[in-house]
Amino acid sequence: MNIQAPTHNPHAGPRRVCAAIAGLAVGVLALGAGPDTNAPAGRLPDPDRELVLQGRYVYERNCQACHGRWGDGRGELARDMFPKPRRLTAGVFKYHTSPPGKLPTDADLERILRGGLAGTSMPAFVAMPDRDVRAAIAYVKTLSSRWHWATNHAPSMELPPVPGWMNGDSERVPHAASGAARFAVLCAPCHGPAADGKGPDAARLVDQWDQPAPPADLRQPSARSGPGPKDLYRAILNGIDGTPMASFAATTTEEQRWDLVAFILRRREEFARESNP
Ligand code: HEC
Numbered sequence: 001m002n003i004q005a006p007t008h009n010p011h012a013g014p015r016r017v018c019a020a021i022a023g024l025a026v027g028v029l030a031l032g033a034g035p036d037t038n039a040p041a042g043r044l045p046d047p048d049r050e051l052v053l054q055g056r057y058v059y060e061r062n063c064q065a066c067h068g069r070w071g072d073g074r075g076e077l078a079r080d081m082f083p084k085p086r087r088l089t090a091g092v093f094k095y096h097t098s099p100p101g102k103l104p105t106d107a108d109l110e111r112i113l114r115g116g117l118a119g120t121s122m123p124a125f126v127a128m129p130d131r132d133v134r135a136a137i138a139y140v141k142t143l144s145s146r147w148h149w150a151t152n153h154a155p156s157m158e159l160p161p162v163p164g165w166m167n168g169d170s171e172r173v174p175h176a177a178s179g180a181a182r183f184a185v186l187c188a189p190c191h192g193p194a195a196d197g198k199g200p201d202a203a204r205l206v207d208q209w210d211q212p213a214p215p216a217d218l219r220q221p222s223a224r225s226g227p228g229p230k231d232l233y234r235a236i237l238n239g240i241d242g243t244p245m246a247s248f249a250a251t252t253t254e255e256q257r258w259d260l261v262a263f264i265l266r267r268r269e270e271f272a273r274e275s276n277p
């Protein structure tokens, strides 16, 4: 390198330093933007920082009062709330289309944000701009380190198609009847024989957060797991993470699971008629 004596050109020194700093800054920026070769295998790239910052802003205004400043579920409104707001730091979610134990997909989180959770305080953010929803989701995904690892992610599970008989009233009757018989054995201890959530074991159930976990009242028109028959099927197949609702994949066949769904849909219809005679 040709170092000039400052006496010949008094500006050369400082300018050279400036250029060096600028070069360093470009180097650092380039490192930050490119793939991080030091990241351990299976570590996903960091999310878009600007989106996360916007997400924090959205979270502070719309979510923090319940889910808490740090996402620990202990917001100022949470004390008397039941069920409690999710502890987002745990990275365990109840209602997702990915396999058991996996994190929800972005579409799962969007469904919950847009639609809320029936029978809980989780509101439906119907009018929130799309970008804010995406930002809030990006921020939620920074609250637990589980999101960093590829092994905790999986796409939505492929489920078998809803059987054709589900739509024919007369064909559904015998399936719902055999579903009822199975329900009485497998499900009634928690959900009650009438599927109203009042089984003999209901009162003593707790979830993995040590909170009471009342079985769902399956007569309600909207399940928290999702709007369609497939969502009921998925809950029976996979169970609900973090709760005593276990997977019945090993103890029921595909046909038996659809029979159970048919029984639940029948109880919904009966309940709707009883409530609005
Ligand atoms: C008024 C209180 C309240 C507000 C405000 C609120 N939540 Fe919730 N949220 C809840 C409750 C209660 C639950 C748990 C419901 C349950 O266990 O079924 C929940 C659950 C969730 C879940 C977990 C769903 C699952 O599958 O386990 C997510 C994710 C979530 N909220 C995100 C948000 C975000 C993001 C916001 C802000 C945009 C927000 N919530 C605002 C009360 C709230």
Ligand code: HEC
Pocket (backbone or CB within 6 Å): 094, 183, 186, 187, 188, 189, 190, 191, 201, 205, 213, 214, 215, 216, 218, 222, 223, 224, 225, 226, 231, 232, 235, 236, 240, 243, 244, 245, 246, 248, 260
């Ligand atoms: C050990 C008790 C227990 C047994 C047995 C049980 N459940 Fe559940 N179930 C629960 C609890 C608790 C929940 C609520 C989880 C939550 O959303 O917090 C639930 C939720 C559900 C849901 C989801 C409802 C929704 O709103 O998304 C469906 C569907 C369901 N159960 C069906 C069944 C069927 C069918 C059986 C029998 C094959 C069964 N359950 C057996 C405890 C039980």
